[in-house]
Amino acid sequence: MTDNLATERQADIRTGRLSDAEIEQNFTDKCPPLSHAEALIESDRCYFCYDAPCTEACPTEIDIPGFIQQIRSNNIKGSAQTILTENIMGGMCSRVCPTEILCEEVCVRNIHEDKPVSIGLLQRFATDPIIESNTELFSRGEDSGHTVAVVGAGPAGLSCAHRLSMLGHSVVLYNRDQKPGGLNEYGIAAYKAVNDFAQREVEYILSIGGIDVRSGVSLGSDLSFPDLQQQYDAVFLAFGLGGANKLGLPNEDIEGVLSAVDYISDLRQSENKGGLPVGNRVVVIGGGMTAVDIAVQSKRLGAEFVDIVYRRGAKQMGASRHEQELAQTSGVTIRHWAQPTRILLDDRVTGMQFERTELDAEGNLRGTGEHWSLDADIIFTAVGQTFTDEVFGEVAGDFEYQYGKLLVNDNRRTSVARTWAGGDCIFGHDDLTVTAVQDGKLAAIDIDRFLETGQQGDEAWQT
Amino acid sequence: MADLTSEFAGIQSPNPFWLASAPPTDKAYNVNRAFEAGWGGVVWKTLGEDPPVVNVSGPRYSTMFSNERRVIGLNNIELITDRPLQINLDEMRQIKKDWPDRALIASVMLPMNEKTWAKYIPIIEDTGADGFELNFGCPHGMSERGMGAAVGQVPEYIQMATEWAKKYARVPVIVKLTPNVTNILPVAHAAANGGADAVSLINTVNSIMRVNYDTLTMYPTTDGMGSHGGYCGAAVKPIALHMVAEIARNAETANVPISGIGGIGDWRDAVDFLALGASNVQVCTAAMVYGFKIIDDLTSGLSDFIDAKNLHTVSALVGKAVPSVTDWQHLNLNYVEKAVIDQDLCIKCGRCHIVCEDTSHQAITHTVKGERCFEVIDEECVGCNLCVSICPVDGCISMQQLTSGVDPRTGRDVQAEKATWTTHPNNPMAK
Ligand SMILES: Cc1cc2nc3c(=O)[nH]c(=O)nc-3n(C[C@H](O)[C@H](O)[C@H](O)COP(=O)(O)OP(=O)(O)OC[C@H]3O[C@@H](n4cnc5c(N)ncnc54)[C@H](O)[C@@H]3O)c2cc1C
Ligand SMILES: Cc1cc2nc3c(=O)[nH]c(=O)nc-3n(C[C@H](O)[C@H](O)[C@H](O)COP(=O)(O)O)c2cc1C
Ligand code: SF4
Numbered sequence: 001m002t003d004n005l006a007t008e009r010q011a012d013i014r015t016g017r018l019s020d021a022e023i024e025q026n027f028t029d030k031c032p033p034l035s036h037a038e039a040l041i042e043s044d045r046c047y048f049c050y051d052a053p054c055t056e057a058c059p060t061e062i063d064i065p066g067f068i069q070q071i072r073s074n075n076i077k078g079s080a081q082t083i084l085t086e087n088i089m090g091g092m093c094s095r096v097c098p099t100e101i102l103c104e105e106v107c108v109r110n111i112h113e114d115k116p117v118s119i120g121l122l123q124r125f126a127t128d129p130i131i132e133s134n135t136e137l138f139s140r141g142e143d144s145g146h147t148v149a150v151v152g153a154g155p156a157g158l159s160c161a162h163r164l165s166m167l168g169h170s171v172v173l174y175n176r177d178q179k180p181g182g183l184n185e186y187g188i189a190a191y192k193a194v195n196d197f198a199q200r201e202v203e204y205i206l207s208i209g210g211i212d213v214r215s216g217v218s219l220g221s222d223l224s225f226p227d228l229q230q231q232y233d234a235v236f237l238a239f240g241l242g243g244a245n246k247l248g249l250p251n252e253d254i255e256g257v258l259s260a261v262d263y264i265s266d267l268r269q270s271e272n273k274g275g276l277p278v279g280n281r282v283v284v285i286g287g288g289m290t291a292v293d294i295a296v297q298s299k300r301l302g303a304e305f306v307d308i309v310y311r312r313g314a315k316q317m318g319a320s321r322h323e324q325e326l327a328q329t330s331g332v333t334i335r336h337w338a339q340p341t342r343i344l345l346d347d348r349v350t351g352m353q354f355e356r357t358e359l360d361a362e363g364n365l366r367g368t369g370e371h372w373s374l375d376a377d378i379i380f381t382a383v384g385q386t387f388t389d390e391v392f393g394e395v396a397g398d399f400e401y402q403y404g405k406l407l408v409n410d411n412r413r414t415s416v417a418r419t420w421a422g423g424d425c426i427f428g429h430d431d432l433t434v435t436a437v438q439d440g441k442l443a444a445i446d447i448d449r450f451l452e453t454g455q456q457g458d459e460a461w462q463t
Numbered sequence: 464m465a466d467l468t469s470e471f472a473g474i475q476s477p478n479p480f481w482l483a484s485a486p487p488t489d490k491a492y493n494v495n496r497a498f499e500a501g502w503g504g505v506v507w508k509t510l511g512e513d514p515p516v517v518n519v520s521g522p523r524y525s526t527m528f529s530n531e532r533r534v535i536g537l538n539n540i541e542l543i544t545d546r547p548l549q550i551n552l553d554e555m556r557q558i559k560k561d562w563p564d565r566a567l568i569a570s571v572m573l574p575m576n577e578k579t580w581a582k583y584i585p586i587i588e589d590t591g592a593d594g595f596e597l598n599f600g601c602p603h604g605m606s607e608r609g610m611g612a613a614v615g616q617v618p619e620y621i622q623m624a625t626e627w628a629k630k631y632a633r634v635p636v637i638v639k640l641t642p643n644v645t646n647i648l649p650v651a652h653a654a655a656n657g658g659a660d661a662v663s664l665i666n667t668v669n670s671i672m673r674v675n676y677d678t679l680t681m682y683p684t685t686d687g688m689g690s691h692g693g694y695c696g697a698a699v700k701p702i703a704l705h706m707v708a709e710i711a712r713n714a715e716t717a718n719v720p721i722s723g724i725g726g727i728g729d730w731r732d733a734v735d736f737l738a739l740g741a742s743n744v745q746v747c748t749a750a751m752v753y754g755f756k757i758i759d760d761l762t763s764g765l766s767d768f769i770d771a772k773n774l775h776t777v778s779a780l781v782g783k784a785v786p787s788v789t790d791w792q793h794l795n796l797n798y799v800e801k802a803v804i805d806q807d808l809c810i811k812c813g814r815c816h817i818v819c820e821d822t823s824h825q826a827i828t829h830t831v832k833g834e835r836c837f838e839v840i841d842e843e844c845v846g847c848n849l850c851v852s853i854c855p856v857d858g859c860i861s862m863q864q865l866t867s868g869v870d871p872r873t874g875r876d877v878q879a880e881k882a883t884w885t886t887h888p889n890n891p892m893a894k
Contacts (some may be wrong), residue, residue, distance in 0.1 A: 050813030
């Protein structure tokens with residue numbers, strides 16, 4: 001097949017496809033908060049299970065029946081305390097957690113009546129007023145004299161810093177981006193965290209004190225890992241994932257092929273969403289949460305045709321069923337079992353050619369040789385991000401890795417002395433805000449144990 | 464369709480559901496609406512001497528809610544009628560004329576001297592009322608003036624006032640009892656001795672609803688001060704049922720017809736009262752919470768139930784459960800039950816485990832072969848019924864009798880013959 005497969009059509013990329021009012025409407029809260037009355041009624045549905053399955057399913061182990069009972073008794077502050085003690089980002093998590101595959105999936109109400117307690121919405125109900133009013137629930141512990149370096153101010157880094165401060169340690173928090181928050185600020189879909197919630201939550205977390213944030217400072221270019229090791233009593237690495245994966249096709253750098261993560265970051269930072277260039281025909285390659293997010297947001301910015309193309313089936317998609325449904329009800333077409341084979345172009349992108357896929361007898365994915373194509377003004381790649389060890393420079397070889405990510409033990413210790421890691425940059429972490437928060441918390445608790453007892457990294461690594 | 468017609472102490476009504484003396488029966492307007500809706504009778508809001516009493520112009524009611532704001536209990540500080548006697552009498556006369564097939568009962572509360580009773584009873588009876596109900600139950604306000612519960616708590620006063628009422632009335636006299644006594648039998652007996660044709664119970668229970676969490680005063684208040692009220696609604700039903708059953712099963716009072724009152728909201732509540740010895744029932748709170756329309760469920764539900772049980776009439780249901788009520792000392796100590804959990808219905812909330820573990824007999828597992836699983840351990844189960852009582856799934860846990868073999872808890876054979884505390888070797892008073 002040849003390039004003239006591309007149809008003769010003008011690229012249609014414009015700003016201002018929708019009116020400001022339409023944009024505003026499209027980017028309001030995806031799940032509006034519960035009213036007081038709704039929260040009371042919903043909290044009454046909790047059975048207060050023993051050894052509750054929901055708590056076990058929560059990566060941060062929030063005492064869910066406990067906080068819901070506190071809502072029932074109108075003890076909202078106590079409820080927030082229960083949540084935030086285990087998960088200082090309980091506010092953001094209540095908005096972005098895929099609860100349908102976490103706490104709400106195992107709610108016993110599913111067996112009883114096929115409708116779980118709305119745990120996420122109740123969690124938001126309890127925590128919103130605390131962040132809103134900046135009510136102090138946690139205070140800095142008595143100064144231990146220790147200082148810990150945290151690299152990366154995303155969910156993992158902030159969670160670790162906050163817990164370290166509670167435990168009395170001082171923290172220097174280095175962050176590459178100008179704003180702290182990590183992907184909460186630059187990645188999460190705009191309609192999941194409206195009204196600048198990410199920054200308000202960061203302010204709340206930092207208000208505990210004892211955390212010195214240094215923005216615009218990158219490990220690797222502005223400071224080296226050996227320097228950190230030398231200057232601080234312990235180091236926590238939480239710099240997330242660096243580069244976006246490529247499709248591995250010729251002409252991938254041509255105009256019109258964009259990384260979804262970069263575009264979402266622009267979208268999240270833009271003051272005027274209507275000013276973003278939006279294609280009329282958008283094709284998204286990938287099957288995860290990022291693919292859904294870019295597809296839905298493109299639609300909400302006014303793209304007319306948005307297709308997600310994923311090389312396997314609906315079951316294998318990284319995006320949960322709930323997310324897939326969100327895409328479909330937003331008018332996005334999801335096409336399964338097709339892999340990109342060629343970028344169609346003239347002086348810029350005009351479309352994409354795909355090959356049908358199937359599983360062979362051994363269950364491996366293979367192309368069938370049958371091709372089809374889609375017109376496109378924009379192609380978004382959303383095929384994952386990779387860990388880059390460049391930040392470590394010469395000492396990169398000191399760390400142990402698994403599948404290209406940092407290897408840590410249960411307490412989030414790396415193989416390098418006095419160094420812990422968490423969040424997207426470690427192996428075994430499932431790329432969610434909530435797991436990043438748990439990593440930070442566990443690491444802080446272990447760092448504290450280490451600083452108080454002096455237990456050395458090597459022997460601890462073995463445990 | 465079962466026959467719901469009712470005769471209570473000689474008073475006829477098309478069904479056994481009366482509205483109790485209270486705001487729903489305060490005036491002709493309400494009573495007309497009640498009869499249009501299908502209620503069998505009304506006990507008019509309690510009449511008193513002129514000049515009438517004065518109610519507060521602040522809150523009279525407060526409620527205990529479930530989270531969904533379902534009313535569980537209602538507290539009130541309303542007094543008897545605050546309208547002039549003549550207006551009430553005129554309206555009652557008209558109502559009886561317009562609704563001859565419905566029961567109209569005059570509730571009265573009068574001071575403790577015979578002259579007053581001699582004066583008022585005939586005037587009130589002249590309205591055409593089918594009977595009297597003597598209010599010896601109101602626990603607030605009126606009791607401070609030596610009436611209501613102040614009379615109802617002293618058997619001698621009950622008897623005396625009942626005798627006066629009987630002396631001047633030709634229609635049947637029902638004595639309404641207060642639950643604010645430690646034993647209902649002496650007061651019920653006193654009513655019978657005074658010649659009462661029937662008793663009705665319960666009136667409201669002394670209560671304070673709660674405090675106001677902002678002001679730290681009791682709640683509600685009138686200008687910052689509050690007074691205890693009377694508690695009613697679903698929450699008081701078990702108290703009422705016990706008192707009704709006591710009167711029904713006690714030889715000295717067993718023949719006195721009982722009008723059952725307290726927490727009746729649906730037909731099943733009515734079945735409770737009827738089976739435990741009441742001949743008809745009265746409703747107040749449920750009507751005040753949902754309006755008169757609840758009569759449809761009360762009548763159709765009761766009718767279907769009587770049909771399903773092949774009983775044909777309401778009176779055939781009356782007292783059915785009374786023989787099953789006894790003293791603790793007569794319970795069979797040889798009878799053994801064990802809880803059984805239906806694994807297909809179990810939703811694995813674990814509540815049965817934790818309540819048995821923390822507060823009962825450690826007789827329910829939480830893990831079986833490494834899986835979350837709740838099973839009864841017969842070696843520990845004492846058959847207390849707590850797990851059944853708290854399980855959120857209807858029918859998931861049941862109690863099953865052990866009819867033979869060895870009780871794995873005690874290691875003793877299950878005995879077929881009955882044995883009670885009266886003959887138990889641990890009982891120092893055993894016969
Ligand atoms: C588009 C998108 C949508 C998502 N949606 C959801 C969702 O709905 N729900 C959900 O649970 N999860 C979602 N996730 C995943 C979630 O955002 C991440 O798992 C989580 O943010 C990981 O946290 P982290 O702290 O490890 O890293 P990040 O959030 O990536 O933060 C890393 C931080 O490190 C800093 N940094 C990077 N390199 C350096 C360096 N060399 N030196 C110093 N600082 C550095 C960055 O500035 C950044 O602040 C989404 C992810 C993406 C990309
Ligand atoms: C199963 C059970 C057994 C009880 N046994 C006793 C007892 O032996 N002695 C006692 O003084 N009170 C006993 N009580 C009453 C309680 O102490 C308490 O006064 C009552 O339950 C009211 O409180 P609550 O409803 O707030 O729990 C018992 C209550 C229950 C439910
Ligand atoms: S009946 Fe009582 S003792 Fe037996 S399992 Fe249930 S709660 Fe435990």
